[in-house]
Amino acid sequence: MFRFILRRLIVTVPMVLIVVTLTWGLIRLAPGNFYSGEKKLPAAIEKNIKAKYGLDKPWYIQYGRMMGNILRLDFGNSLKYENETVNDILLRTLPVSATLGVCAYLIALIVGIFFGTLAALKPNSKLDYVSMAMAMLGISLPNFVLGPMLVLVFSLSLYWLPPARWGGFPSWNLILPVLTLSAIYMAYIARLTRAGMLEVLRSDYIRTARAKGLSERDVIVKHALRGGLLPVVSFTGPALAILISGTVVVERIFAMPGLGNYFINANLNRDEPLIIGIVAFISIAVLIFNLLVDVAYAFIDPRIRY
């Protein structure tokens, strides 16, 4: 187990470097640059700008400097928000995105597991069909359609909830974005739970548990869920990938100052240090998170050995 974790951590470093190199390469190969707009700059000014940002050095020195920054986890100053370092921006925006993501995932877990289990207990019943059709709807309805529609109903027509903006952690502002973000997770989790539970409920150890005379509630909560939720646990890895694109959209719709919103702006502004910083940070987060999921998997399912 320890060796497995160590090996995975060692693999993480080159993978982050590959992702960052790819991103950096794309930025550098692209035509144009961040400082020239429509107008051509005078040569002297352009030279000064290049010198200031180290762009007059050969590419391998620039690349080496960027890599050094990443290994020290110091990404330098943003080009657009000049008096902030990339680390400042990460620290400021991460809590917003993390709050959205964690709340959305928790709600999705509760709702998804609940309906998935109910559907599995009575397969091919009305409840099963309705909840699976709802789940399919959740997978198919793009969040940028769902979000504005929720705003239209609950903010602009009923005036119940604020339509946008960040308002700190427990606040009414969170409800609509979290609902929008959690819809797709809910759907996936419900489907996964149903599939996993259907399989487990047929297995021998459930029959044993029933034969022992356990109540149906104990059979399901204590025995079946543990095996039936394994697919949900392994979904948590890919879920993070969905979360990244999900938060980008939700933060833009609801004007939230989160990581995703800044990432898009950084791309539109060609803010290289900020792009590299966010890409590196998210890659590290995704890889470590995937590792945690794998470790958790081994604890939950004793059949798995690394």
Add this chain to the structure above:
Amino acid sequence: MNEETPPQVPAETGRSQDNSTRDAASPALTPRGTPAAPPIRAREGDEIHAFPETAVGEGDVRTAGARAEAVAGTSLWRDAWKRLLRNKLAVFGMIVVALIILASAFGPFVIRKTTGYTYDFIPADSKLIQSFPPFTAPDGSFSWTHPMGTDSAGRDVLARVLQGGRISLMVGIISTLVSLIIGITWGATAGYLGGKVDDVLMRIVDVLYAIPYMMIVIVLLAFFGGQSPLAQIFLLFAALGAVSWLTMARIVRGQVISLKNQEFVLAARAGGVSTPKIIFRHLVPNALGPVIVYATLTVPSVMLSEAFLSFLGLGVQAPYASWGSLSSEGIQNIAVFPWQLIFPGVTMALTLFSLNFLGDGLRDALDPQMRKF
């Protein structure tokens, strides 16, 4: 191999690879279309061997083959088709998808002929350059001219939604094809060659799986996009295809591994068929069932990614429009002109919904053992 094809099979589709596969695999079990069967049935019988070895185990193949022989002319594809038709949701999905494809293909012509509007037609009369609600004439009375209303420039939303459907469906289908080509080649090569090659190829897939690729696609489109609207669409095909082949590669690899030790491959090898030919003419056609199923489910997910990128302003650009970019425009005006978002958004959701149901139904019909999600 092909010269040995039994002459009694009407190979009208030119699927010679299937024929050669058939007689090499299990000639005794071959369920053929009865001679009296209509041509279409014979063709389906012809294709049957593309499937049975793939998802089910050896024993199942035998029983399936035996059953198919007992009931004359019933192939596994035909069985699958029957199973699909029994699944109401899948049939619903199939009909809706067909209708939307037809509407996107021919709708714009019909609208141009009947009302004179095209997706980029802006009326010359400045009083018409504003957003009217659905079924409303400029004077507020009922009118059939704009069933989905007009957008802020006075353009017909229905024409734009149908035109957008062309782009969205095209991106979905072409990117899926790109992912199919990469995934099949990659997975089949890894699975057939095995050993070191397999290790390296599949390790690369594992590594790529863990990468938050959407971020790289965003960087790619932000920095290389915007050259020209047409180039942007091609960039989308390539980018989305290049990031969605991973699961396909895994599926094909698994199929090929389970197939490659069967007699028909041995026979082909003994007959001196080259390795690429064995992979692409003998193994891949036999792995088609799961590939079709997964491809059907890739189309909606690629369309969703395209819409997501277009929503961010990085995807399809004017004068072209997709459901994603139309929704993005609609969101700007949601408070006043909600129909600008609702129609493209709901059309898109309905399409994805139907495609997902169709894909699910196909999986249940073709490949009952692959049920996972």
